[in-house]
Amino acid sequence: MLNYILRRVFYAIPILIGVNLITFLLFFVVNTPDDMARMHLGVKHVTPESVEQWKDERGYNKPLAFNAEAAGLEKVTDTIFYQNSVNLFAFEFGRSDAGRDIGYDISQRMWPSLILAIPIFVIGLLSNITFALIVAFFRSSYIDVWGVVLCVVLMSISGMFYIIGGQFLIGKVLHLVPISGFDMANTFKFAVLPVLIGVVSGIGTGTRWYRTIFLEEIEKDYVRTARAKGLPESLVLFKHVLKNGMIPILTGAVVVLPLLFMGSLILESFFGIPGLGSYTIDAIGSQDFAIVRSMVFLGSVLYIVGLILTDISYTIVDPRIRLQ
């Protein structure tokens, strides 16, 4: 087991190097630091001096990948590639283009993100499974047909309309909770509406997906055996089918677990919650390339962690699968 995990971690390294190269190419080769400086300074204020100063303040005035002027090992280390990309492997994100410490900002902002993301994930998973089981229990009846149609309808509504509708109805018309904002001391009041909307907007896709999983299970032989030996349909469904259907559901859910850190982009931005999602959006809005670069790297690390966790969780929930 430990051997396997170590090997998987080892496999992840070339992928992370690839991600690093892609971000490096995107951020420093497609457009040189000079281009970024000109963009940031605006057309009016561009002078060669101001461009140099902008680059100097952010450490972008070094050669891209090879420094011929430096001595010894510094030929490679005293470059933009080494300073701004390779350092990401050690989770040293450096300073944002506005001068703030990105590592500190991330450690502060991940908590509000988690406060939203974890309840949305848990409640969403439970309610989707419940609805899917109900629809599967009444399969090929009108409840099933209309349930699926309802799911498709719910799927077809853009996530932004769930947010706008929820804010309008609950925040503005009913005045139950504040429309937006966040306060660490009074979390529940501010988090309940975004969590609710996060859960509701995922019901359509989730229920439909889990329904197909359950229906696939129901076709299998062991279900027929269970029915043949006289078990009531409810027991077949809730004991046998649910247990076996949970394997693909749980392993599918594990992949996204680490990514919960990243928060939800539009939900946090609409509700003004100071999490990592709105951090990313603000960085995109103010064209802060250093933050976007860090978040791209962080996101891919978390995704790879999720993949490894998925493989491990397979062995835990499904004894047929052995890792070698």
Add this chain to the structure above:
Amino acid sequence: MSVKLLLRHPLISSLPIALVVIWAIGIFASGAQSVFLWTDVLVYILVLTICVFALISSSREHLRDPWRQIVQHKLGMLSLVVLLVYVLIGLLDSVHFRLPLVVENATAEQKTVHEGEVLSVLDLLVTPIRIQEEKTYSAPFATHLHTTETIERPDGSRERTYPRLEYGGAHLENPRTDKYSDIAMNSVLGVLVGLIIWSAIVLMVLFILAMQKQANVSAIAKMILSGSSLVPWRLILATVGFMCLLLGLMIILGPKYHILGTDKVGQDVLFQSLKSIRTGLVIGTLSTLIMLPFAVLLGIMAGYFRGWMDDVIQYLYTTLNSIPGILLIAASVLMIQVYMANNPQMFESDAERADARLFFLCVILGITSWTGLCRLLRGEALKIRTVDFVQASQAFGVSNFKIIWRHIQPNVMHIILIAVVLDFSGLVLAEAVLSYIGVGVDPTMHSWGNMINGARLEMARDPIVWWSLLAAFIFMFALVLAANLFSDAVRDAFDPRLRKQ
């Protein structure tokens, strides 16, 4: 190609013909200068591809049979009608030109001068709602502005009041009393116009069907009315009727009122929604069109050749896949923005710049979304290469290229088709989110994302400005719902696992 074959696909084959005819009439009648935007060219290529695909599948039984099933699928056909209406509007909006500048007593040289603004056929068709701009917000069917203004009376006194709209309900003398009866009268007229258009279409369909089946028209009409036709014509024609009613109301009420209100700068919201259709469709289809060659080629190659090629391609898509999609898109779009800001000389007009950005967005969305299909195709190719008929061909010394073309490609066609249709609605929804984040289409381009973005800030207003949101919601919802329902029908018909049941 025989006439019979053409008649068999009246809808598919008439689309490009209609496009060419409209384009030709538009150009020659007005002396306009045609403009080909990048995405226009791609849209034409896409239409051509679909036609070729339709012709190919009409001669192959294994492709024709699923289509026969779709054509008989009620919900599928209903959504197809809705989709086709959207596609028609999108195509009308994809024929661009510059009108000649109107100069009195023009010399020969001046006659060749054209206006700077790039227009489309759709722009011309909806001219009244395009040019009737108010000062600022006004509610649907309003006759007065949504905000108060200080007006100076003739006697010198000042008063804060809601001023009359310049165009909306301007024909009414006394809007407070006449408005509702006028709207009702015009609605009746609009319904009548819709009914006339509808009956023309119904008659056309009846005659084509009668010609095809060599039966008389009344027998066909009876069959459709009773709902016993194999293709659910009754439902299709009812949907077409509903669309015609909307069209009729739009034709009559559109020039007199702002049916969906006006936005902050006074532009008609209905016009914006109609213009946004092309943006949504282009993103939903072109992104897939751009990524398809890569995904198909790389996926089949990885699965068929295995070895180092498989390793390289797998590494490539795992790496791309591990970057969260929205962040990769955001990073790429930011970089394109920087590039475009530093190279403004590349684009002649604002429309071309906005279009170039739309094109790049499609490319970026394509690059980030090919991995899923590639992985599916690799797995399928891995399976097929071990099947007996492929092994036999290899033993006979058939070249790899021929095996891929003759044996692998036909066997993965259904996967490609299902993936294309399934991706569409997701891409349309993604456009709105990306535009909201600020990495979507150009802010000057009409799109549902930009409409939502603009209207979102007005939520805090009192009384609330809701019509932009409602319009974007309805137009988007209808398109995505139709696409989702249609893709379900396509999947049911083409997926061999589902077909058996």
